[in-house]
Amino acid sequence: RGDVASRIANYKDRLDPIRWQMVSKIPPPASVTATMSFLAELSQRKSLYAFYSLLRGVEGLSGRPLKYFPDSAYALMDFEDPWIRDIQKVQPREFSQRIEDFFLRQDWSVNDAVEDVILFERGKRGDPLIERFPTIPPEIDSPENIIIDESFQLLKTQVGGSQPGRRLVLPLTFYWRCLKDMKETYFMTLILKKGDTMIDSRPRRIGYTIYPTDEWTPKTYIKEYYWLLLPSLQKGEYTLAALFFNKDTGKKAKISVGRLEKEEGGLLTIGKLTV
Numbered sequence: 001r002g003d004v005a006s007r008i009a010n011y012k013d014r015l016d017p018i019r020w021q022m023v024s025k026i027p028p029p030a031s032v033t034a035t036m037s038f039l040a041e042l043s044q045r046k047s048l049y050a051f052y053s054l055l056r057g058v059e060g061l062s063g064r065p066l067k068y069f070p071d072s073a074y075a076l077m078d079f080e081d082p083w084i085r086d087i088q089k090v091q092p093r094e095f096s097q098r099i100e101d102f103f104l105r106q107d108w109s110v111n112d113a114v115e116d117v118i119l120f121e122r123g124k125r126g127d128p129l130i131e132r133f134p135t136i137p138p139e140i141d142s143p144e145n146i147i148i149d150e151s152f153q154l155l156k157t158q159v160g161g162s163q164p165g166r167r168l169v170l171p172l173t174f175y176w177r178c179l180k181d182m183k184e185t186y187f188m189t190l191i192l193k194k195g196d197t198m199i200d201s202r203p204r205r206i207g208y209t210i211y212p213t214d215e216w217t218p219k220t221y222i223k224e225y226y227w228l229l230l231p232s233l234q235k236g237e238y239t240l241a242a243l244f245f246n247k248d249t250g251k252k253a254k255i256s257v258g259r260l261e262k263e264e265g266g267l268l269t270i271g272k273l274t275v
Helices: 002-011 016-025 036-042 051-056 082-090 092-104
Strands: 032-034 048-050 074-078 108-114 117-122 130-133 146-148 152-159 169-178 186-194 197-205 221-229 237-246 254-257 260-264 268-274
Touching (some): 016 108, 032 036, 032 051, 036 048, 082 092, 152 268
Parallel strands (some): 032 074
Antiparallel strands (some): 074 117, 108 117, 130 221, 146 152
16 A cells, blocks of 8 residues: 555556555455556455466466466456557567457456556446447447548447446447458547636547457447546536547548548547536
């Protein structure tokens, strides 16, 4: 706990208090798989597995091949952990397959989540982080025709809904459709505005690390949940907008809405918020 407190004091990472709260939610006897930044706080547990080792396919520092995935009751992830990014660069194909096998082929649901910090629980009834469909999800009765770089489509943004935890977070659900084989990673920057004044902004990898856009296949529908941590807000009406950009090319995306094409990097309004 002291290590976490010192990090909060010295670096003032806005998500550090949340990381500690998620660690505290895991029952002491429970087995956990976690990304690197959580290992020190979880080190006294009998059954602790490093997600880093799982992604490398080896057992700890021994270098022996990892023959099975740990049967953990919880998984505590920071999906923008730099150690994850390093493995992805070195072993992209193996990385994608191990992510797929661990998260999309096992019975995980979200226990708590804020932005890229997620606490999963195995076997609990609840929302997954990502869902994939071969046909349009039934809850989309009138999809939006918002197309990004002629590559994928934002069908709907749902503001509100299920909200794990009790923090000041804005639950968002995004519905996407892949239009072509992209092989490129897209980010979106969520921008909170009050009138013409920008209050806050937060970039995020579409699909997290679990199912980023460079892994999407044409004609697939994707539903993803996201919980945006809000700053302290005064009463009033707020607008949630988004910018899209291609991380691989470093360029802002071209957005078309219906038959109207916006300028490259155009700001897209995706929701409203009343405080």
